[in-house]
Amino acid sequence: MRRLRYAMVGGGRDAFIGAVHRRAMALDGQMELVAGALSSDPEKARASGRDLGLADARNHGRWQDLLDDELKRSADERIDFISIVTPNHMHYPVALAFAQAGINVVCDKPLVHTSTQAEDLAHAVQRTGAVFAVTYNYTGYPMVRQARHMVQSGQLGEIRKVIVEYNQGWLATKLEGGDNKQADWRTDPSRSGIAGAIGDIGSHAENLVATITGLEIEAICADLTTFVPGRKLDDDGNLLLRYTNGARGVLIASQIEIGGENDLRIRIFGTQGSLAWHQEDPNRLLHASLTDSPRILTRGSGGLCPAAVKATRLPAGHPEAFHEAFANVYLGAGEAMRARSEDRALGALEGDYPTLADGARGVRFIELTVESAKSEAKWTPWS
CATH class of the missing domain: 3.40.50.720 (NAD(P)-binding Rossmann-like Domain)
Structure with a gap:
């Protein structure tokens, strides 16, 4: 080959x-x-x-x-x-x-x-x-693919609530305009687009929910804030979400939370159980059941779904992370x-x-979040 x-x-x-x-x-x-x-x-x-x-x-x-x-x-x-x-x-x-x-x-x-x-x-x-x-x-992390399998196979029952957070603190001060190339373009509307934190990392949070759960957004209630004086785009976002199946969601995307590094985490709650995954500890997936004791599933261990196994390169206990997820x-x-x-x-x-469809949905998510944040209406419908 x-x-x-x-x-x-x-x-x-x-x-x-x-x-x-x-x-x-x-x-x-x-x-x-x-x-x-x-x-x-x-x-x-x-x-x-x-x-x-x-x-x-x-x-x-x-x-x-x-x-x-x-x-x-x-x-x-x-x-x-x-x-x-x-x-x-x-x-x-x-x-x-x-x-x-x-x-x-x-x-x-x-x-x-x-x-x-x-x-x-x-x-x-x-x-x-x-x-x-x-x-x-x-989406390339093995335990994200395991979480997707568990939701799709009905192990959590019907999804009721999702909480996803992407917490960073690197833009807590005004780094743009200096020597920080990343801060400079990410806070510039002509290069970054209409959104700051919600576009840069909020789009990741939206995609993670969609990938694992398959839920479709029905409406958004967004509060976007620019805390750092002189900054042109949002650096903090807090969203309430309604999904078409009746589930509710909370999405946080912030780059001014001092102490936050690359703190992406998701919790999914269904009628029969829940899952929790944290990007800074990516080889572990926490599963709680309505009837059994909570358990921790680990990357590389037995009993995982074929997609998670395929995405795994090293035996259990040998950490895999950021580069491997990109590689997948x-x-x-x-x-x-x-x-x-x-x-x-x-x-x-x-x-x-x-796919391209995932990317296009992410663009629409950013647009509607910005629209919602500017609107006096409580809910902005997905359209």
């Missing part, structure tokens, strides 16, 4: 997430970086490519040049997919151009700035058949790409990754 060839847009020198993506793709030895346009600054882009050993002919200063060059290459040399790890405002033009060219896309979240842009991507993918994945990486998203997307190239259907455990 040959390695899938990929190019990257963004993720060059001084970038954090690009290196995470590359390490994740390298874990299973199935993907190979062969081309790139690694920065919006052409000189920095080419210098970053040289750092990673890219051949001069495939080391580009602009993403448009990268696409033009790939389309000139033969099928046995052209990239299999593009990985987009730029600030949010560049997701749409890059993803649309490659999808329209029929090249598979893996794009960081949130997907794009508007639902209209998401619809454009959907039309392009429908026309060309390109695989399109969105890197909601927390890429693994599922890669399986879909291979199936596409071989003109075959996916196998039973293949193609487990967040």
